[in-house]
C-alpha cells in the first residue's frame with residue numbers, strides 16, 4: 001500500500017490528527033501540497049452534502065440568469081458583482097481532473113485498458129459522491145475519453161452540480177452527426193455544458209493483458225514482471241502502450257485542445273483514466289518519469305487545479321469532511337460558491 005499515494009492540499013485542512021501521517025517526499029512541489037496514504041483516505045469518508053440544484057425554484061433562478069450568460073458563467077459575470085474586476089484581472093480558470101469511478105472490471109481485478117466496460121454500482125456511487133464534491137466549482141466544458149466509464153462518471157457527477165446546467169455530448173464525427181444534434185435555442189445552449197469525448201484521453205492500451213486477472217497474471221509471470229508492466233514508465237506490456245506512449249497522445253491532446261479553453265477563461269473538467277490522468281498530472285506538476293511511477297489515483301476522487309498566468313497550481317482533493325475544507329478555493333471560486341449559496345438558500 002505504501003506506493004499508493006494521493007494528492008491532498010493541506011493548506012486548507014482544518015486541524016486533523018492525520019496531518020502527522022503525511023509523507024513529505026515530494027519536496028519540489030508547492031508546499032501546500034503533500035501526499036497522503038490510502039489508509040488515511042479510507043478512514044475519512046466523503047461527505048454526503050445534498051445538492052441544492054433540484055426543484056422548480058432553482059430552475060427558475062437559473063432561467064432568469066440565462067439571458068445574461070455568454071462565455072462566462074453569469075454567476076461570475078463582471079456586471080453582476082465587484083468580483084468581476086478580480087475575475088478580469090486574474091483571468092484564472094478552474095481545472096478539475098477526475099478518474100472514473102470503479103468499473104465492473106476494476107471490481108473483478110481485471111486489466112481493462114481500452115476495453116469499454118461500464119461502472120460498477122460502487123463506481124456509480126463514487127461518481128455521484130465526486131459530483132457533490134465539485135458541485136460549487138464552475139464547469140464550462142467537459143472533456144472525457146471515448147470510454148463509457150469516464151463518460152458515465154462525468155454525467156453522474158454533473159447531476160449533482162448546483163448550477164444545474166445540462167451536460168450534452170458533442171457529436172462531431174460527421175457532418176450529419178453535427179447537423180442532427182444541433183440546438184436551436186440560444187437560451188438552451190447557454191444552460192448547457194458541451195461534453196467532448198476523445199480517444200486520446202483513453203486508458204492506456206494494455207495489449208495482451210486486457211481481460212486477464214491481475215493476480216493470476218502476477219502468479220504466472222511473477223510479481224516483479226507485472227509491476228514493471230503496470231508501473232514502469234517506458235516498458236510497454238506485450239503489444240500494449242507504455243505510460244510514456246500514453247502520455248505522448250494524452251498530453252498532446254491536453255496541450256492542443258484543452259489548454260486553449262483554459263487560456264480563454266473556460267473552466268474545464270476532465271473525466272478520464274488512471275494512466276491518461278497520470279500522464280497529464282506529470283505534465284501539470286512537472287513530475288519526472290521517476291516521480292510519476294509512484295503516483296496512484298483513486299477512483300472517483302476529483303482534483304482541482306487553477307490555471308493562472310500560464311501556470312497550473314494544484315488546489316487539492318476532496319478527502320476531508322466538506323469540500324470547502326479541502327479545496328484551497330481562490331477568491332474567485334469562493335465568490336462563485338457564495339453566489340450559489342445566496343441563490344439557493
Ligand SMILES: O=C(O)[C@@H](CO)OP(=O)(O)O
Nearest residue numbers: 110111112113203230274
Ligand atoms: O486495468 C487498467 O486498465 C488499469 C486501471 O485500472 O490498471 P493499472 O492499475 O494496472 O494501471
